[in-house]
Amino acid sequence: MKRHALAAVSALAIAVATPALAQQDPNASVAGAPGATQLTTPARQQSPADSAAPVPGAAAPLDSQVAADPAAGSNEIIVTGLRASLSSAATIKRQAPQIVDSIVAEDIGKLPDNTVSDALQRVTGVQIIRGGGEATAVLVRGLPNAATLLNGREAFTGAARGIALQDIPAELIAGVDVYKTATPDIVEGGVVGVIDVRLRRPFDFNGLQIAGGGRAVYSDQSKKWSGLANALVSDRWQTGLGEFGALAGFSFNRRIYRDDTAFDFISNCVTGPTGACLTTPPFGNSAGQGIGIPDTVGGLYTVGQRQRLAFNGSLQWKPADNLEFYADGLYTQYKNRIDTNFFVGLPKTGVVTNVTTYDAYPALANGVTETNAYTLSSMQAYQNKTTTIQGDVGAKWNPGEHDVITAEIVYNHSKLPNRNLIVDTSFNAPTASYNFDNNGTPLINIGGVDLTNPANFTLRTLFDNHSLETSRQWAYRADVTHSFDGGLLSNFKFGVRYTDRRAESQATVSTPIGITNPVLLSSVDGLATLSPGDLVQGRAGIDRFALSDADYLLSHADQIRGIFSQPAGDRPFDPNLAFFDSEKTYAFYGQAGYRFDIGGIAVDGVAGVRVVNTVEDLEGNGVSSRENYLNALPSATLRAKLTGKLQFRLAYAKTLTRPNFSDLNPLVGYASNGVTGGTGTAYTGSGGNPGLGPIKADNYDASLEWYLTPTTSLTAAGFYKTIKGYIQVYSAIEPYQGQTALVSRPRGVDGTLKGLELAYQQFFDFLPGPLSGLGAQLNGTYIIGRNDDPINGGKQRLVNVSKYSYNAVAIYEKYGVSARLAWNWRSSFAAAYNSGGLQAGSVVARPTGQLDLSVNYAITPFATITFDATNLTDRVYHDEFKGLNSATGVYSTTPRDTRTYDRTFEFGARFKF
Template identity: 20%
Template sequence: MLNFKPSKLTMALLSGGLLSMSSIALAAEEATAEQQAEEEVEVIEVTGFRRSLVESMNTKRYSSSVVEAISAEDIGKLPDSSIAESIARLPGLTAQRLDGRASKVSIRGFGENESATTFNGREQVSIDDNRGVQFDLYPSEIMSGVTVYKTPDATIEGEGIAGVVNLQTVRPLSKGERVIQINGQLEKTSFDELNPDADNTGERATISYIDQFADDTIGVALAISTMSSPNQEKRWNAWGYPEFTAPNGDTVSILGGAKPFVRSSMLERDSVMGVIEFAPTDDLHITVDALYVDFTDEKILRGIEVPFAWGQGSISADTAVIDPETGFVTSAITEGQRVVLRNDYEERQAELNSYGFNAEYNLNDNWSLEFDASYSNVDREIWSMESYGGTGRGDSRGAADNIGYVFDGGNTGATFSHELDYSDYNLMQMGGPLSWGWSSALNDKYGITGTEYENQAQDGFLNTPTVEDELTSLRFAATQALESEVVSAVTYGVSYKEREKQKKSDGFFLTVSSFSLENPGMMSVPEEYRDGTVNLDFIGMGDMIAYDSRGLVKDGYYDLLSESLTNTSHATKSWTVKEEITAAFIMADLDTEMFGLPLTGNVGVRYVHTDQSSQGNAFNTQDGLVITSPTDIEHDYSHVLPSLNLSLALDDSQTIRFGAAKTISRARLDEMNASVNATYNQQPDDQGNYWKVEGGNPELEPKEAIGLDLTYSNYYSAEGYFSVALFHKDLSEWIFDGNYEVDMSGVADPATGEIPENTTGTGTGKVNGGEGTLYGYELSIALPFNVFSESLDGFGLIASYTGVESDIEDHNGEDYELPGLSDSISNVTAYYENHGFQIRASMRHRSDFKGDVYGLGFDQVQVDIEGETIVDAQIGYDFGEAGFKSLEGLSIFLQGYNLTEEPFTSLSGDNSLQVRDYQDYGRSYLLGFSYKL
């Protein structure tokens, strides 16, 4: 039968971007080696970005699944601080920005919690509270490629309804030569330092070494990377927009309050990656890889918090201007208002370790074995503090201000007018200008219960959540080659994964150390901690005092009191979730004919059994203090996950692919936690249960989907292709708010400390239920202009468009919108590369979507996010390719990111005037070089 599958040698050449398969038609199975050698081979002499396109295209073309791919050239030479920037340019993929950087990746309308990320094929831990990987932890400089699986096969370890993102490191034996490379970059933001103690410049450097020894039986790769990346932000943030009834009976909404600020941050990341390959014989191949990342993200935030309608000032009706179409008060003045000056600091630290061992052994011509073991862990700490200032302590002391606001009609928020001088260190001092510290423990500590200073001892707040995530994996597989007209090989395997993730939450009230009932006033900022002023003209508030709040805390100018003494929220957020996942799989590789055309692919099934448990606390309050009892709840379940991938070769350039599979996405870890607010009642509720439980649900099971994918691809030239894809997901067992029954055996009543006889409870939290569909289409093209004329060689265009629709209902029949779903996604890159000169411009767009952002206490909250268009560009010059032999290996480049200064905008409701967040990051520039010895 005619077979278009390339040999191993051909595949090796293809992976290097050296062959054009458009001129290769492999002979029939009975053809001799001499006849095959006579086949015409066209050599493509392209390097750099164009070569990477060929590599990526061939990965996509010859994969048994529907995939998207990026080669190292793509990653290393685009303006990317993380791999997420590069991934977001692939067809059907997009990213959500966090603090100005792409971090969370969505695949075909599904948020990051519905996809899995693997590193060299192994599932990874996360520095987030849940499963979604934050890609800014992974340096793009040390990766050799990324493959995104849109359709799975039975051997893939990652689980995700949306797909699996596999990050790949280099394999030194495949290089065949020694490579020593040095990369260096300088980075600068378009904004000057928005905070006086910040920096708007940074640098990056990478040294990599690849070599082979002992007659190419040992390969070594080592990469060391360091980065300090600045980011600046002008941010408008609103508390909310309350509604009230006007005297004429109309419903009117107004600004409740705002928290605008400027942020200066510096992301520092040090990474070490190592790979050792050992191939002493043709039958044995061993690979050991390791990755270490030390990650710190430091943020300085300063601004003025303005409680408008929810404040203490009075709003004059004759100053209010109401938009007649929306009933929104677009401008007003509040008299006698007191604001809160904020000098905040946040530091997020994480340390990642990942180790892997893989051994492949060919027993004979028909059997091969593979063993894989890996371990990864991450420790994350957050130290996030708020420091308050104003003119006097409490709601009614100190100078008040007359403050007005005006919304300009766009999505940029409001600008304010004011009368006080917020840069005056004599007028503005440290302390709580509003009564926010509603804590009986705080009142008791300072003896202010029943006095005029009750609930006025909070001068700041410190959040200190930590996360530990640990994952161990083992995998064994055997592949049997068969002589069959249909099946060419069968792979059998088992795997085991053990994961434990623990979150600890705590928070502390801050009170200036000079405060007491005898000395209840504010504290003047000590001279040595003053940093001048910060400019807030972007919201009309002028200059504001700026001081080193972190230094003041560390040097003892604040006293701390744990909020968890009287607030149950930290007990809810503290938990441990454990999973033990055992899987068995079998997959047959197909190699046959249909309608006289070559048909390849695979069919398989994966059985997955899960034992999960969660440890936490059942808690309540007694006499104002939090009382807890430990909880430990277990649950198990199983899934059978069949999959099918077919590829029909119409000729040597056209292919039709079909994929079908059942997939799962596991529940968010914070939703599975066993920490609950528990109350034991002497009488049963309507369900016959005595416990009332509010919190996590440790018995949550994965969401399920049955997916179909149909793709037509035409590889019409060595550097060009176009494809059309249709996809459909039938969703079930989604997760929504609801009631469930929970077993409280062994849990003591927090009010009495005794274990009741009745152990059943009615839980309120997340439950499985609801169903729906997601469907869409995808168009993509890689168009080299040399197909029109050789004079246009080097010019090209890459473009894709994805349209997505969904029809999903929750378990109550209410419509539901998936987080991360944009109904339109588009990407365009135009490039020219020839004679050493390189220039590229990229645009990625996504429409409106719902996304998760950090709320109070680092809880994840879902908001409506406006669509955005991001534009990047690069210009570079490779001296060796340009013919300068004395400078062989040296290239230089200039990159620009977010050139149109696209903001990140989220809304409060459907009214475009009611802006929740408007974040202006400005532009970023990188100037760099690469030198290969």
């Protein structure tokens, strides 16, 4: 695949110099004010077609690529479809004062991908983490610390700092802007950038718009059908009181998915009565060392039923040409029923008859055989829900030709009630053999017992947990802009912002509850069920097995509690896991836009400072803390227009990200490791760190951008960041109740992040006939991220940062067909550190790629049929324990996880009139 991608780059680099049929107007305005400016939309927001308008006299592109605007006259060309989307995105990037990459919906209800998170993976420098049938995390230049905005306003989910982007339906979105450099008017909070999701408004359209659509989705691993539907109605009209506009949007998405995982857990030696490692066979090697054997080995089927519901509305009123009022609202609801079907082998609990080791690592086992093997199955039933509301009212006033005054009030509220019940069941297998490394995946063979018969399984352990997070925020802001007709200053802008946020979180600690009088799984009517089959496509040797039914657990919780001699009702929250945080911020910014010429080269930019005071009041179980810190965040940008098509940028900014509220909790929740596998310690624990401060970064950026035509560009960017107090979670051994516990805490570390980004896109209009509909997008990123190791000293790779990543997208758009074949790839990355055990302590993911396809056909100007497919290559994820063990200093590479995911096939239709 790499060789093919390089060949494509070579061919397309030759094509980039070929003249295209349309030239971009360098004075074209951005398709809508960038959300970060927090301004309302104009009376008629410019369409993507307008931003791509050619100079008079240019020849028209071919066929369905363009359409004449009858209202504008025959000399104006309007680019439509995916070309318009790419043209509008290029215009935003070209004209914004920041370094920004954008995605623009080519039509109502159609981003280039089906979710915001999935669409962002195509952006240069953006990587994603997948799970649960979607992109679960978005990483900008390798890090998750990007601020998330809705129409330029801060947005969040629960007690987190950012919003879950996958909760925002793609059908309601006009575009997404990824700001990689900051200016003072952008809300603070993103060390690596800002992601601004722009929703539609009624003044975006000329008049009445009615649109909608739906899709049916088949997932091959879960073997289930799902579906989604959306609708939007918008109109604007003139009255005696001025012009009014109203918009209402709706989206419903139900998705059934399945993720499979086979795993080796951390390795520890078998200990004797004194606690020392046994060194005699089969538990010791020829060198007299105790052999590290995985505490557990097994697999899990994660079957989810996810449902998302969203409504958004927008009202706009212009009583006069220089005055506008608006109100927006967004409601999203997320429900997820997750059934995790666990199979857990315990290779050290039976009568061990043989242990084999790796040739290169004689102190680590690669296989175990045993008799009378104690083994577990476990059903983990989760019922998760999120409700998020954002509402705002605001005004924009132009008191004079050069002045703009805006003001806005925003309210956010988010609530996350979650619960889960887990029941472990056990059996003793006459024989069991475990191969911990069968081509990177564990292979398990259980003999002498029927795994599908619930009469062979005994109820053993209950975990009964629930949690509640709530968060609300009021935000107030006002901005004033004054522009100048000529001279050094192009504009001056200043503003103020005040926020008041309250975040609360309570939860139960995950404590195992043993059964007093064990009963068979088959003895409780309705409790038994069977897992799915063919774990990780048969690689792990595990098929179907008996365990508790998730629906029964959640609907008969009190009956299950009675079996385990527990009282009815939910367990009380653990005070050590509760926090109540109040946060107030006071911000002021001032910035000036400037312009001048040097030797005929036009130079412009923005310079200024944002000053933010943060006041935190944190309360926990009998403890409290107060933080008050003031930060000045200067920034400056410079753009030199070297030619009409080539421009160079420089940017500097100081940024900060505040710690998550949960990171500041001073208390620790502990749980016994129990019989389901340990870490070499009696307890595990997790807690916060009240000493954490904000993450601060000094950011230096440069870019060179070459825009040949509205849809042809070649850009390069470089960046360097010094980061202070970057927050990552580390585990370390701590004493607890006279024994040891492996406790995970967030810690602030210093580091650097540097890299290069290259991007190229073009439609090959110069090719003859049908071939003129071909186009391509290529982008690649090179990143080096290092931070101090707070546990072992020295340096280590920043978590989740891949050194290399790229996208290669083939496009075809002609004769009503719009198609994209997209390959996304990233190199290996560090997933976690300090896992414990005798094997390597770092978890490193192998390189991974995914191929997706999207095809649309416009059967009429008002109706389009669609087909989408994801994960066409049926990718398999692997990660490994890799590197040095912190205690022994021995280097090793041994398998950890193998994961497989659904391939999806979607059939749908959209309409608009």
